[in-house]
Amino acid sequence: MATIKEVAMTAGVSVATVSRVLNQNGYVHEDTRRKVDEAIAKLNYTPNEVARSLFKRKSKLIGLLLPDITNPYFPQLARGVEDEMQENDYRLIFGNSDERRQKEMDYIQTFVQNNVVGVISSTNDPDTDIYTGLKIPMVFLDRTSSGQPSVYADGREGGKIAARELVKRGSKRITVLQGPTHVQPAIDRYEGAIEILEEQDVHYNVLETTSFSLTDAEVWAKDLFGKYPDTDGIIASNDIVASAVLQEAHRLGKRVPEEVQIIGFDNIPLSKLLAPSLSTVHQPAYEMGRAAAQLLIQLIEGQYTEQQHMKFPVKFIERETTRKVD
Amino acid sequence: MATIKEVAMTAGVSVATVSRVLNQNGYVHEDTRRKVDEAIAKLNYTPNEVARSLFKRKSKLIGLLLPDITNPYFPQLARGVEDEMQENDYRLIFGNSDERRQKEMDYIQTFVQNNVVGVISSTNDPDTDIYTGLKIPMVFLDRTSSGQPSVYADGREGGKIAARELVKRGSKRITVLQGPTHVQPAIDRYEGAIEILEEQDVHYNVLETTSFSLTDAEVWAKDLFGKYPDTDGIIASNDIVASAVLQEAHRLGKRVPEEVQIIGFDNIPLSKLLAPSLSTVHQPAYEMGRAAAQLLIQLIEGQYTEQQHMKFPVKFIERETTRKVD
DNA sequence: TTGTAAGCGTTATCAC
DNA sequence: GTGATAACGCTTACAA
Numbered sequence: 001m002a003t004i005k006e007v008a009m010t011a012g013v014s015v016a017t018v019s020r021v022l023n024q025n026g027y028v029h030e031d032t033r034r035k036v037d038e039a040i041a042k043l044n045y046t047p048n049e050v051a052r053s054l055f056k057r058k059s060k061l062i063g064l065l066l067p068d069i070t071n072p073y074f075p076q077l078a079r080g081v082e083d084e085m086q087e088n089d090y091r092l093i094f095g096n097s098d099e100r101r102q103k104e105m106d107y108i109q110t111f112v113q114n115n116v117v118g119v120i121s122s123t124n125d126p127d128t129d130i131y132t133g134l135k136i137p138m139v140f141l142d143r144t145s146s147g148q149p150s151v152y153a154d155g156r157e158g159g160k161i162a163a164r165e166l167v168k169r170g171s172k173r174i175t176v177l178q179g180p181t182h183v184q185p186a187i188d189r190y191e192g193a194i195e196i197l198e199e200q201d202v203h204y205n206v207l208e209t210t211s212f213s214l215t216d217a218e219v220w221a222k223d224l225f226g227k228y229p230d231t232d233g234i235i236a237s238n239d240i241v242a243s244a245v246l247q248e249a250h251r252l253g254k255r256v257p258e259e260v261q262i263i264g265f266d267n268i269p270l271s272k273l274l275a276p277s278l279s280t281v282h283q284p285a286y287e288m289g290r291a292a293a294q295l296l297i298q299l300i301e302g303q304y305t306e307q308q309h310m311k312f313p314v315k316f317i318e319r320e321t322t323r324k325v326d
Numbered sequence: 327m328a329t330i331k332e333v334a335m336t337a338g339v340s341v342a343t344v345s346r347v348l349n350q351n352g353y354v355h356e357d358t359r360r361k362v363d364e365a366i367a368k369l370n371y372t373p374n375e376v377a378r379s380l381f382k383r384k385s386k387l388i389g390l391l392l393p394d395i396t397n398p399y400f401p402q403l404a405r406g407v408e409d410e411m412q413e414n415d416y417r418l419i420f421g422n423s424d425e426r427r428q429k430e431m432d433y434i435q436t437f438v439q440n441n442v443v444g445v446i447s448s449t450n451d452p453d454t455d456i457y458t459g460l461k462i463p464m465v466f467l468d469r470t471s472s473g474q475p476s477v478y479a480d481g482r483e484g485g486k487i488a489a490r491e492l493v494k495r496g497s498k499r500i501t502v503l504q505g506p507t508h509v510q511p512a513i514d515r516y517e518g519a520i521e522i523l524e525e526q527d528v529h530y531n532v533l534e535t536t537s538f539s540l541t542d543a544e545v546w547a548k549d550l551f552g553k554y555p556d557t558d559g560i561i562a563s564n565d566i567v568a569s570a571v572l573q574e575a576h577r578l579g580k581r582v583p584e585e586v587q588i589i590g591f592d593n594i595p596l597s598k599l600l601a602p603s604l605s606t607v608h609q610p611a612y613e614m615g616r617a618a619a620q621l622l623i624q625l626i627e628g629q630y631t632e633q634q635h636m637k638f639p640v641k642f643i644e645r646e647t648t649r650k651v652d
Numbered sequence: 653t654t655g656t657a658a659g660c661g662t663t664a665t666c667a668c
Numbered sequence: 669g670t671g672a673t674a675a676c677g678c679t680t681a682c683a684a
Contacts, residue, residue, distance in 0.1 A: 001438065003661055014671045019663060026664090027669050049439040050380045051661030055676045059376070061419070061440070070405045072595070075395045082395075082422055086429075091436055093387070094420040096408055103412075110417055112327065113375040114387070214595065243599045250601055269398070269540065270596045273569045275576055329677055340655045345679055352680090353653050377677035381660050655684075660677105668671080 002043035011039035022047060053115045062296065063111030063119035064092045067099050071212060072268040073238070073285060074122075077141060080289020081120055088297055090117075097123065099182075105130050112136070118296045124182050126150075137299035141292040142285075143184055149299065149308040151292040153283040155185040158314040159192025161281050162235045162263045165316055167200050169323045171233025171261050174204040175224055177245075179237030180211055186237055189265060189281075193235050209237060217244035225252055232260050239264035239271045239280055246274060246321060262321040276320030284312050328369040337365035348373060379441045388622065389437030389445035390418045393425050397538060398594040399564070399611060400448075403467060406615020407446055414623055416443075423449065425508075431456050438462070444622045450508050452476075463625035467618040468611075469510055475625065475634040477618040479609040481511040484640040485518025487607050488561045488589045491642055493526050495649045497559025497587050500530040501550055503571075505563030506537055512563055515591055515607075519561050535563060543570035551578055558586050565590035565597045565606055572600060572647060588647040602646030610638050 004022075008015045013032060020026040021036045028036075039045070053059035062085055066074045078094070085092055093116060095107040104123060108130055111119055118137040125131075126145030131138060140150040166174055176193050179186030197204045205228050209220050221244040224234070236242035242264030246256060254260050256276055264271060267282035291310055298305045330348075334341045339358060346352040347362045354362075365371070379385035388411055392400045404420070411418055419442060421433040430449060434456055437445055444463040451457075452471035457464060466476040492500055502519050505512030523530045531554050535546050547570045550560070562568035568590030572582060580586050582602055590597060593608035617636055624631045 004663095005661075015662080016664085016671055016673090017669085020670085023663080029669060032669080046435060046439055048380075048441075048661050049436070050376055050385070050441045051676090052663075053376045053676095054374075054380050054660090054678090055662050055664085057676070059440075060436075064420075068405070069395065069401045069408075070595075072398060072401075075398075075401055079394070079396045079422065082420070086421070091433075091440070092420050094390075094408070094418050095412070096405065107417075109372060110375070110386075113372055114385075114417070115374075115376045214599075247599060247601065269396075270599065273540075273573060273596065273600065275573065275601045330679095331677075341678080342655060342657095342680080343653085346654090349679075355653060358653080374677050377660090378679080379660095380662090380676090381678050381680090383660070653684105656682085658679105658681085660679090662676085663674105665674085666672090668669105 001048070002045040004045075004047065007036065007039045007043055007045050010043060011035045057115065058117050059115040060090050061114060061116045062090050062092050063107065063116045063121075064094045065097050065104060065107050065119065065121040065123065066094075067122055068096050070096075072240070072270060073266050076268075076285035077122070077289040080286040080291075081141070081293045082289075084290045084293030084297070088293075090297070097121075099124055101125065101128075101130075108134070118300045120292050120296055124184070137296060139292050139296045139299070141288065144309070149295055151288050151295060151310045151312070153185065153288065153312045153314050155188030155314075156192035158265055158281040158283070159189035159194070159235075160196045161314065161316050162189070162265070163193040163196035163200075165279070165322060166233040166235065166261055166263060167196070167202055169233075169257075169261055169325050172202055173228070173231050174202055174233040174235065175228050175231040176204060176206050176235045177220065177224070177237045177241055178206050178208045179241075180209065189237065205231070209241065212238050212240055214240050214244060217241040218248070221245045221248035225249070225254075234260060234262045236262065236264045239266045239268045239278060242278055242280065242321075243270065243274060246276075246278065257321050257323045261323060267317050271317075272319065279319040279322040280317050282315050282317045288312055327374070328371040330371075330373070333362065333365045333369055333371050336369060337361045383441060384443050385441040386416050387440060387442045388416050388418050389433065389442045389447075390420045391423050391430060391433050391445065391447040391449065392420075393448055394422050396422075398566070398596060399592050402594075402611035403448070403615040406612040406617075407467070407619045408615075410616045410619035410623070414619075416623070423447075425450055427451065427454075427456075434460070444626045446618050446622055450510070463622060465618050465622045465625070467614065470635070475621055477614050477621060477636045477638070479511065479614065479638045479640050481514030481640075482518035484591055484607040484609070485515035485520070485561075486522045487640065487642050488515070488591070489519040489522035489526075491605070491644075491648060492559040492561065492587055492589060493522070493528055495583075495587060495651050498528050499554070499557050500528055500559040500561065501554050501557040502530060502532050502561045503546065503550070503563045503567055504532050504534045505567075506535065515563065531557070535567065538564055538566055540566050540570060543567040544574070547571045547574035551575070551580075560586060560588045562588065562590045565592045565594045565604060568604055568606065568647075569596065569600060572602075572604065583647050583649045587649060593643050597643075598645065605645040605648040606643050608641050608643045614638055
């Protein structure tokens with residue numbers, strides 16, 4: 001790689017001048033500029049970002065921390081973030097946290113060591129000092145912290161919608177899969193659902209679950225139909241769990257949605273491919289990713305930002321695991 | 327952030343000494359080491375990786391370039407890479423290329439500008455000078471270049487397996503969805519399948535397709551049954567396309583696998599959740615990601631590596647879109 | 653065993 | 669308009 005020094009030499013000017021044309025600041029004569037540009041082209045020079053970063057104590061790097069890219073919900077989020085960052089010339093250092101504190105800490109530390117100018121994280125502990133002590137802008141994605149910028153979906157409303165739609169469609173003995181109690185969106189959905197169920201004339205049960213993983217979900221699905229064989233409406237904690245439930249229903253010969261209705265959350269791409277296709281509560285993941293990135297960029301570039309808490313609306317996607325109604 | 331200078335001051339030694347204990351090289355007295363360690367702990371010091379990187383012209387950063395993390399095949403690959411890198415203290419700068427030359431070039435350029443020590447890429451043009459001109463180690467993942475290290479699956483064998491299994495199970499009028507002709511694994515699968523079909527006593531058609539996207543696939547699925555309504559066996563170019571085909575078959579009231587068998591490639595997580603669940607040719611994506619990372623690390627650290635071309639075996643996963651046979 | 657100082661590739665300050 | 673040069677935080681000869 002050529003350096004600014006070599007460019008300066010072949011253009012017959014000083015490094016200062018080259019730097020000026022590079023950064024388009026200071027005065028530089030038109031002829032000089034041309035000579036420099038030629039030298040740059042000839043040497044195929046691009047500035048060393050590391051040296052820049054060292055001097056300015058600022059890079060063009062952003063840290064992105066997601067629980068697990070292998071969970072089909074997160075790629076969408078990630079893609080939204082990446083697209084927006086890409087367009088604004090920021091690059092992403094990416095890591096999976098597996099929701100483990102230690103991994104989060106390690107990643108955040110290396111983010112800082114690499115002079116990232118901002119971080120986006122979907123953590124379950126936004127208020128821990130891993131984050132509160134951070135001296136660079138950060139935004140929580142798919143998570144909330146009252147004190148800090150966050151982009152998330154209206155989980156509570158999502159839970160309400162799910163419950164309402166099931167009740168409206170005639171389910172009388174509903175089972176709610178609670179979802180992990182350490183994940184905020186899961187809690188919100190759960191509480192929203194319960195709020196509605198309480199005020200309706202329906203019976204409901206709650207089954208505790210502790211993760212969003214498919215393997216676990218298959219076990220809970222069996223549990224569910226074992227414990228509550230006559231349930232006729234299921235609110236799953238997300239689409240993955242819903243898929244497992246649907247599959248188990250299948251295996252048991254239960255007709256969906258005639259005998260049992262199922263509703264999920266997220267609207268991951270897979271959900272429309274299932275047979276019957278999955279009714280679900282849509283979260284605009286890609287848009288949320290983009291929004292988080294935009295917000296972070298504004299924070300970084302010191303622009304005025306009124307809205308630091310963006311709660312995205314969710315909506316019911318009617319498919320085939322719920323019955324039709326007028 | 328504290329600097330090495332401050333550590334040196336509070337420990338009452340020179341920066342050189344601090345550097346020595348940091349990097350565990352050179353001589354340093356036990357007592358001195360202790361003083362330094364204490365200062366480090368007290369100041370909560372961690373070395374500035376940017377400064378390190380500038381001096382050594384080497385970072386702990388790796389560039390990872392994937393076509394589209396939103397395609398369910400890639401998160402697995404990415405996770406494999408990340409896990410291995412993480413365990414070896416390397417971090418990832420990640421980008422989606424969308425298979426566009428320009429984006430690839432831009433990313434590779436910024437990788438270099440950021441002193442990455444290696445790159446892993448799933449590109450369709452491994453032999454373009456974007457890569458051949460690269461002066462840092464690189465490995466192609468899910469792609470092959472004869473000249474350069476590559477980790478990929480045996481697509482040709484995969485194609486053969488798919489064709490054999492379909493024929494063995496009685497399909498007589500097979501349709502092969504060709505897959506994008508600019509993507510090597512797709513070509514390999516296609517050629518493998520054709521090779522077998524040619525030598526068997528079956529009739530077959532080929533339908534050209536140009537991407538792996540779900541939206542496109544839905545169109546091709548309609549096309550397929552429009553053009554070849556009596557087809558009784560379909561080799562899809564991957565699981566996404568297979569899912570779309572399955573769904574269309576469903577819509578048309580065709581019974582799967584009785585009237586038409588379907589087989590995909592990849593064995594993405596979704597494939598087992600479909601109803602009927604999808605028979606497919608498994609690619610060990612996670613393991614491939616890990617292997618690529620291992621290989622790259624060996625290359626970076628100058629270890630001896632006999633195997634620079636790793637072709638992973640694939641295998642048939644029998645599920646419900648193919649008929650049973652003894 | 654430890655310290656001094658040069659240098660990694662930039663940017664910005666200050667002279668000229 | 670342009671050029672020297674110090675500084676960013678670190679590592680590594682080289683000296684002591």
